[in-house]
Amino acid sequence: MSAPHPSRKRWRAAGAASAGAILLGTVGFTAVAGAEEAAPQPVPEAPADSAPLAGAELPFVTQEAEDAEHGGSVIGPDVTQGTVASEASGRSAVELAAGQSVTFTLTEAANATTVVYNVPEGTQGSLTVEVNGQAIEESIPLSDRFQYFDAPWIAGSTTHHFFTHERLPLGQDLAAGDTVSFVANGPVTLDGADFEQVAAPAEAPAGALDVTELGADPTGQSDSSQAFVEAVAQGRGGTVWIPPGTYQVNQPLYVENVTIRGAGSWHSVVHSSRFVNQGEGPGDVHISDFAVIGDVTERVDSNPDNFVNGSLGPNSSVSGMWLQHLKVGLWLTGNNDDLVVERNRIVDMAADGLNLNGNAHDVRVRNNYLRNTGDDALAMWSLPQANSGASFDGNTVIQPNLANGIAIYGGENIQVTNNYVRDTNALGSGIAISNQAFMEPFFPLSGTITVDGNTLVSTGALNPNWDHPMSALRVDAYNHAIEADINITDTTVLESPWSAFQFVSGSGTGLATDRVTIDGAEVDGVGTVVVQAETTGEVTIQNVTATDVGAAGVYNCPFPTDKAPLTINDGGGNTGLDTEWDDCETWPQPE
Incomplete structure (x- = not known):
């Protein structure tokens, strides 16, 4: 125009x-x-x-790096397309060199954190984490793997998607007034950090079918696809349980008349870039309380690299999920009447978070x-x-x-x-x-x-x-x-x-x-x-x-x-x- x-x-x-x-x-x-x-x-x-x-x-408190105590350099505010600062919350962030840090003072109790960061293209690194000045055993790995996306077929776009999320349990309960510091072990731009009190893992519902009973590997070392496929087939009319652990699911699922539930999105983690892929389904599908983390490093619009691609069917729900590193969280086509999508965290998508792509009647996304x-x-x-x-x-x-x-x-x-x-x-x-x-x-x-x-x-x-x-x-x-x-x-x-x-x-x-x-x-x-x-x-x-x-x-x-x-x-x-x-x-x- x-x-x-x-x-x-x-x-x-x-x-x-x-x-x-x-x-x-x-x-x-x-x-x-x-x-x-x-x-x-x-x-x-x-x-x-x-x-x-x-x-x-929200179950977490977000703190901006530029508002915290830090030894780095503030970039922004800036809304210029293609700059790192323009993609930061508040349009500002803090650049750190090796040895520099950002220190946050907690305003509420927390036992876990999620950082939002950028590293220079082609690099990796880590953040040492200090609680009240003492380094903890775990560090936060950093990588540009899910950054620097291009979509040249979209007129007006430039290289984008500069930030990504990385989360870490802190291994202890902290109170308001405690400090958490992130010390750079190489160049990194820190946008901010979320702090939250993650609840203990939930217990399995009575009568639920445990995916590990069908051979799913909670260590994430082997592919658990067959166990998940069998579980959602055998579990129709009931609940499929994903206990705490990390699972590889490399084959998309067909789901109908089943509840799939985990112990919490910090505890039950599924690595899958295509979790549900189906054109139509009879419905009554309820998916809740686990994480699905993909490995989508570029946007390919013809690929179904989504948590849900297609239809869950009428009277279904998605709640309490953590969705990350996918093309789209939910790309919904077909019959999804009366679907409820609520209390989910959808971050680092290559494209849309959620798209009701026609024929969506009385769908509630809240x-x-x-x-x-x-x-x-x-x-x-x-x-x-x-x-x-x-x-x-x-x-x-x-x-x-x-x-x-x-x-x-x-x-x-x-x-x-x-x-x-x-x-x-x-x-x-x-x-x-x-x-x-x-x-x-x-x-x-x-x-x-x-x-x-x-x-x-x-x-x-x-x-x-x-x-x-x-x-x-x-x-x-x-x-x-x-x-x-x-x-x-x-x-x-x-x-x-x-x-x-x-x-x-x-x-x-x-x-x-x-x-x-x-x-x-x-x-x-x-x-x-x-x-x-x-x-x-x-x-x-x-x-x-x-x-x-x-x-x-x-x-x-x-x-x-x-x-x-x-x-x-x-x-x-x-x-x-x-x-x-x-x-x-x-x-x-x-x-």
Whole structure:
């Protein structure tokens, strides 16, 4: 899509017959550098003591390395695509040389940690771990194996996926006030660390079929595929138990009418890059409380390198899982009616975290944590059939490094509620509500799309294909006009590097956006504008409070230029939107 050209802009009171531009002074804001500049684009970080206003209930506490005691060098803040800092949470991290360290002071009890790190390409290393100044026996291995991904078939992408997670039991119970130090044994960039109190392994349910009774090897030395295949076949109608241990499963499973359960995601660990792969199933599958860790070192879209690829069948669930180093956590096609996906950690995916890829009815995805995905963290694609009645509720999404935090592409009566999305990169917004078809048949947005109670922190990006920004929350009439009722309510936007709300027809054809209402939003910090309107149609905005606005309240320049500008009905209760960018030949640059 090319940049829009001059046109008349419109901002009018609801029900008024005509409009006039309202030009007042702007509020200064220091944010990213200009789009045309080669210099890094710094972005202010959200206040360190600000608590998430939405998102998942997490069993761990995250501490940022740049906020801890350290002997290294802070990089960032920076939102420039392709830089290591831009893919760190808070857009900052700490570079350590050999012998340098980061020391965290615990705020809650913990007996385990997970570090998020980057090492230079082609290198390996380790971190010595010290508890209250004393080195423990175990160290944390470091490797670039799951870093530096390329996807040249995706226009506008660069090398990405700079960070990965490594977890370690600390071997002792620590209290608030204790310290944990990570000492570098070579160059490493530390983004941060999670600390948690991991419960003891759960006991096997009565009557469960133990995979080790069928020959599964809990040492991980030999392939346990046959034992798992036999267990899920024999265990139909009951529970298959995965006791503490490490298992290799190199053959994907077919599952139906079975519960597969582990002793906890820190205790029962399955190494598999293709755990379930099936087109359809009768359903009643329940998978919970173990880890599936793959070995996916590149994104190959034709490969089913996913935890679940296809259908679990109706009335199924996935809960309490740790999913890592796969292409996609759950790529869901076929019949998954009434599926519940909750309380999972999905990290270091080469592509999506979860994608409802058509025919998803009444699916509930809630209270999950997703970080460092190589595409949309949570997505719904209404192709080749429509999704309906599905919801993303109360999830936490951190740093999708190539696309959106949450993306809804078509579908009927969809809900996106109470989610916390932070630090998007390159080709995405925090939340995208879109009619981008990708392929046919595609089912555009219809019915009522509810987007309520979401918090977006440092989201939006400079799209290298458009050469202009994508906002924190985007409504996109890409291939089809927006004709659904889209209700965006109670939204919090903090420190967006570019803009807060965007109305666009991303294909460059100027399809209309209608029947959209923004009602209730707190916007604190945007680099350019609050409302970025680039297509025609009519929307209503009310009860929006915007502060620290960079260039102007509204940019309203449709493309193509023969289209009428977006009619923005002022429903009342707005502050910070009463200025307009008046030069459609230029893009406002962050101030």
